[in-house]
Every structure is written in structure tokens, then in C-alpha cells.
Amino acid sequence: MAASVHDQAHLAGLFDAGDVTRLFTATAEIRAMLVIEGALAKVQGKRGIIPELSAQAIHRASLELQIDPGGLAAATAQNGVCVPALVAAFREAMQAPEHAQYMHWGATSQDIIDTGLMLRLRQASGLIDASLEQTLTALAALAGAHADTPMAGRTYGQQAAPTSFGAVVASWGWPLLEARRAFAALEFPVSLSGAAGTGSALGPDPAVLRGDLAEALKLSDPGHSWHTDRSPVLRIAEAAMQAITAFGTMGEDLIALAQTEVGEVTLGGAGASSTMPQKQNPVAPSALVAIARLCQGLHGVLHGAAMHRFQRDGAAWFTEWMALPQIVMGAAAAAQHGHKLAEGMQPNPARMAAHLQGDGLLHAEALSFALAAQMPRPEAQLETKRLAAEVRETGQSLGALAMARYPDLPASLFMPAAQLGSAPQEARAFAAQVRGA
Structure with missing residues (x-):
């Protein structure tokens, strides 16, 4: 039995989430976080919070470097989150410690x-x-x-x-x-x-920086x-x-x-x-x-x-x-x-x-209102209940019994197409x- 029905090869068609499934892979999650780190460095560089040259290097590397999610497993198990291991792996892969030190600044x-x-x-x-x-x-x-x-x-x-x-x-x-x-x-x-x-570690105006990041990523600023x-x-x-x-x-x-x-x-x-x-x-x-x-x-x-x-x-x-x-x-x-x-x-x-042509009992409500034109409503409901009981006892249709007893009723009363409201x-x-x- 699958741990999740959405990512099992033999169940892929039965619970097919299409391209959404790929958005919840480890690769997609890591890629999204790298995009965030690159965008953060870029807006921080423009604000002078980190060196502009380092910001450009980090942003460029965030688009180019690939981080293996499996390599983050041990540290993630220890830390409860993958970001510390991701940052460490990214800095190592950049091979530019003078720039990489500014990655994840204040976040x-x-x-x-x-x-x-x-x-x-x-x-x-x-x-x-x-x-x-x-x-x-x-x-x-x-x-x-x-x-x-x-x-x-x-x-x-x-x-x-x-x-x-x-x-x-x-x-x-x-x-x-x-x-x-x-x-x-x-x-x-x-x-x-x-x-x-x-x-507190995001510079002199964290709210402005948050707005910059929201604009860069086309997300909303909360x-x-x-x-x-x-x-x-x-x-x-x-x-x-x-x-x-x-x-x-x-x-x-x-x-x-x-x-x-x-x-x-x-x-x-x-x-x-x-x-x-x-x-x-x-x-x-x-x-x-x-x-x-x-x-x-x-x-x-x-x-x-x-x-x-x-x-x-x-x-x-x-x-x-x-x-x-x-x-x-x-x-x-x-x-x-x-x-x-x-x-x-x-x-x-x-x-x-x-199914509509059976015993006609599904017309009982319409019949009770039609009979209410000839007698008080409570009596009309009681009479309809009596006719419904007779239908169940005799096997005759409600329409046949009602028309025999009340010949002035309109025939359309028992025609489904006329009772669709x-x-x-x-x-x-x-x-x-x-x-x-």
C-alpha cells in the first residue's frame, strides 16, 4: 500500500494530480527555496544591505546550481528544517566564500x-x-x-x-x-x-525589504x-x-x-x-x-x-x-x-x-396542493396520504386512484415534464x- 497515492507509479492514473504532483517533489521544493534566496540577495544588494557584487553572484548561482535533496537528509533530521543544510550546500557549491557568506542574510x-x-x-x-x-x-x-x-x-x-x-x-x-x-x-x-x-537582522527597514521581495517574486506583501x-x-x-x-x-x-x-x-x-x-x-x-x-x-x-x-x-x-x-x-x-x-x-x-412512470408517488406533493383548491390544506394532505397508502396496498398508480376519485384534477398533474418547477x-x-x- 502506498504512503501517498499521488506519487506511486501504479496509482498514478487513479489519483492523477497532473503537474501539481511535481510541485510537491523534493526537487521542486529545493528549487523554490533557491529562487527565494537568490531574489532576497538581489533586493538586499539594491538596498545596500549586502554588497551589490555579492548579491549578483548569489542570484546568478541560485539560478544555476543544483542541490541534491538527498544530501540534506541527515542534517534536516537533526535540525528539523532543511534550510541550514541547504545554505551550507549552496555556499560550498558556489566556491566563492567572499560572496556566499552573504547568502541568507538576516532571514x-x-x-x-x-x-x-x-x-x-x-x-x-x-x-x-x-x-x-x-x-x-x-x-x-x-x-x-x-x-x-x-x-x-x-x-x-x-x-x-x-x-x-x-x-x-x-x-x-x-x-x-x-x-x-x-x-x-x-x-x-x-x-x-x-x-x-x-x-531585527534584516537592515534598517525590514518592512520595505519585505515589500521589495514581494515585488520581485510577484507575491503579495502581507x-x-x-x-x-x-x-x-x-x-x-x-x-x-x-x-x-x-x-x-x-x-x-x-x-x-x-x-x-x-x-x-x-x-x-x-x-x-x-x-x-x-x-x-x-x-x-x-x-x-x-x-x-x-x-x-x-x-x-x-x-x-x-x-x-x-x-x-x-x-x-x-x-x-x-x-x-x-x-x-x-x-x-x-x-x-x-x-x-x-x-x-x-x-x-x-x-x-x-422510474417516473412507476406508482406515481413522486407526484404526491403536487396532488396535495391541487386538492387544497377543493378542501382545506390539512385535509388535502391527509387525503393524499390515504391515497398513497392505497397505492402501496393495491399496486395501482397514484394518478389512476386520484383521477377516479377526483375527475376534475388536471391530467398534467401526473405528467413529469409539467411538474419540473x-x-x-x-x-x-x-x-x-x-x-x-
């Missing part, structure tokens, strides 16, 4: 790690958002095409009242639109606060130290969780709609069994639900890790390292599956119609919203 390990994390999270968020956009485009097309396709609405797993397949698709899509808005509103702040968050304020991380995780939860709901619905007894949806690329030739397993929807279940638990862990003691908390920080990447990669993998499902699924209107409008409104976005 602390958390500045480099957190800022490097933000660079990678910015990239990851852009990739996830692109997948969300593709998914929404496919869902909008499906919702628009089937805005008027009747199917049974279900509450508590039971048939409730008619809806349309387009409206069901829209119900999956609306939260994804909200997730895209959450991603669009994210900020990725630079961290530059020094050993205890005071910036205006304060956030070593122990994990709000930026939590907001990014929350956007990811909005997408993950929406996809999980979509997965739950598709598992039920594709099951043998229902068969109202056919999934593109369904999975096969090792021994049962007839099986068409809902693999992708199952992956969506599994990702959601795991990440919901990790989201709680991440919130617990947001409570840092004093000016830095190793245990809380380490916990964040373990939980956050899985949430981000989970969102990326869910978006990949969601996109493929949205493009490949096909509704089965004939099966939907067959606002479902078609909901589907079309969603499709229009996506097109407008």
Missing part, C-alpha cells in the same frame, strides 16, 4: 520555506483552476442540453418530486463556480520576518509577520476543500445513478472487474468520494496545526507539511476526474422515464453563468 528558515511554499501553491492553484474551468464548461453544456430532461428527484435516497437532469448537473456545478471564485480571491504572501518575527498566523495557508486549503467537497458530492450521486438497479447515467470509461465480465464499475466517482473523505479529515488536522505556540511551533509546522500537500493534490486529482466525467457521462432518459431555469441559469464567467 530565517521559515521565511524561505513559507515563501517557497507560496510560489508552489500559486502555481498549483492556477493548474487546479484551469481544470475547474474545463469541468464547468463541460457541465454547462450538459446542463443546457438536458435542462428539460425529466428524472426523479431524490431526498433521503427516496424518490421525492420530479426534477431535470440538467438541474442535477447544475447542482454539481454551482459549488464549483464558488470554488473558482475562492481561488481567484487568493493571495500568496511573501514571508520575511527573521528569527523571531521581528526582522504587511506583517505571519510565522504563526497560518491564515494564508488555511484560505488556500479552504478553496481546495470547496472544490473537493463539490466533486465528492458529484461522485456520490454518480455512484447511485450508475448502479445496476438505477442505470440513469452511463459513465465514460467505466472500470472492469477482474472476474465479473458484466461489471461497469464507477471508478472515477469512487475516487472522488475517497479523495473527499480523506481530505475532509486532513482539513481538520490542518486547522489544528494552525495553532502555533509563541513565535514558532515545530510540531504545528511539521503537521502542516504532512496535511497540506495531500489536500492540494487531492483537489487537483478530483478536478482531473471531474473534468473527464463531465465530458464522458451520458444520461439515460429512457431509464429516467421508466424551476428545474429547467436552474439548469439554463447555471449554463449561462458559466458562459458569462
Whole structure:
């Protein structure tokens, strides 16, 4: 069994996070930290905090030198962070001690790690958002095409009242639109606060230097130290969780709609069994639900890790390292599956119609309101309950029993297409919203 399903060769397709996976490799993390060190030296050189010539040398070396992450392991195990070993390896590889001595001037390990994390999270968020956009485009097309396709609405797993397949698709899509808005509103702040968050070794004006670094890296300037304020991380995780939860709901619905007894949806690329030739397993929807279940638990862990003691908390920080990447990669993998499902699924209107034509009990609510025009509402509800009980006892349809007893009722009362309410409008409104976005 894999330690992480996202980086195992045989599970790469099942939990495929695409290019986001590479952003959470050791190589990508080290590369991001080197970018930070080079940019920091460059802005410090311009401010005269370190010699300009040394700043240029460090910046150039940060772009050219390769540091083996494996070579940092022993020191990282001892120090709890990789930055001391990274700085030592970089200085040695530069072979220019007169310049290398100014690398990492006044910064602390958390500045480099957190800022490097933000660079990678910015990239990851852009990739996830692109997948969300593709998914929404496919869902909008499906919702628009089937805005008027009747199917049974279900509450508590039971048939409730008619809806349309387009409206069901829209119900999956609306939260994804909200997730895209959450991603669009994210900020990725630079961290530059020094050993205890005071910036005391960063020169005469640490705030100005922090702004310089933010501008150089195209990150935001938080205006304060956030070593122990994990709000930026939590907001990014929350956007990811909005997408993950929406996809999980979509997965739950598709598992039920594709099951043998229902068969109202056919999934593109369904999975096969090792021994049962007839099986068409809902693999992708199952992956969506599994990702959601795991990440919901990790989201709680991440919130617990947001409570840092004093000016830095190793245990809380380490916990964040373990939980956050899985949430981000989970969102990326869910978006990949969601996109493929949205493009490949096909509704089965004939099966939907067959389920609607059964005993007619899903028209009970409409019948109770129609009878309320002839009698007080409480009596109409009681009469509908009596008719529903008779349906279960005799096997006759609700429509046949009701029309026999109340021949003045409109025939359209028991026609699903006439009882869709606002479902078609909901589907079309969603499709229009996506097109407008």
C-alpha cells in the first residue's frame, strides 16, 4: 500500500494530480527555496544591505546550481528544517566564500520555506483552476442540453418530486463556480520576518525589504509577520476543500445513478472487474468520494496545526507539511476526474422515464396542493396520504386512484415534464453563468 497515492507509479492514473504532483517533489521544493534566496540577495544588494557584487553572484548561482535533496537528509533530521543544510550546500557549491557568506542574510528558515511554499501553491492553484474551468464548461453544456430532461428527484435516497437532469448537473456545478471564485480571491504572501518575527537582522527597514521581495517574486506583501498566523495557508486549503467537497458530492450521486438497479447515467470509461465480465464499475466517482473523505479529515488536522505556540511551533509546522500537500493534490486529482466525467457521462432518459412512470408517488406533493383548491390544506394532505397508502396496498398508480376519485384534477398533474418547477431555469441559469464567467 502506498504512503501517498499521488506519487506511486501504479496509482498514478487513479489519483492523477497532473503537474501539481511535481510541485510537491523534493526537487521542486529545493528549487523554490533557491529562487527565494537568490531574489532576497538581489533586493538586499539594491538596498545596500549586502554588497551589490555579492548579491549578483548569489542570484546568478541560485539560478544555476543544483542541490541534491538527498544530501540534506541527515542534517534536516537533526535540525528539523532543511534550510541550514541547504545554505551550507549552496555556499560550498558556489566556491566563492567572499560572496556566499552573504547568502541568507538576516532571514530565517521559515521565511524561505513559507515563501517557497507560496510560489508552489500559486502555481498549483492556477493548474487546479484551469481544470475547474474545463469541468464547468463541460457541465454547462450538459446542463443546457438536458435542462428539460425529466428524472426523479431524490431526498433521503427516496424518490421525492420530479426534477431535470440538467438541474442535477447544475447542482454539481454551482459549488464549483464558488470554488473558482475562492481561488481567484487568493493571495500568496511573501514571508520575511527573521528569527523571531521581528526582522531585527534584516537592515534598517525590514518592512520595505519585505515589500521589495514581494515585488520581485510577484507575491503579495502581507504587511506583517505571519510565522504563526497560518491564515494564508488555511484560505488556500479552504478553496481546495470547496472544490473537493463539490466533486465528492458529484461522485456520490454518480455512484447511485450508475448502479445496476438505477442505470440513469452511463459513465465514460467505466472500470472492469477482474472476474465479473458484466461489471461497469464507477471508478472515477469512487475516487472522488475517497479523495473527499480523506481530505475532509486532513482539513481538520490542518486547522489544528494552525495553532502555533509563541513565535514558532515545530510540531504545528511539521503537521502542516504532512496535511497540506495531500489536500492540494487531492483537489487537483478530483478536478482531473471531474473534468473527464463531465465530458464522458451520458444520461439515460429512457431509464429516467421508466422510474417516473412507476406508482406515481413522486407526484404526491403536487396532488396535495391541487386538492387544497377543493378542501382545506390539512385535509388535502391527509387525503393524499390515504391515497398513497392505497397505492402501496393495491399496486395501482397514484394518478389512476386520484383521477377516479377526483375527475376534475388536471391530467398534467401526473405528467413529469409539467411538474419540473424551476428545474429547467436552474439548469439554463447555471449554463449561462458559466458562459458569462
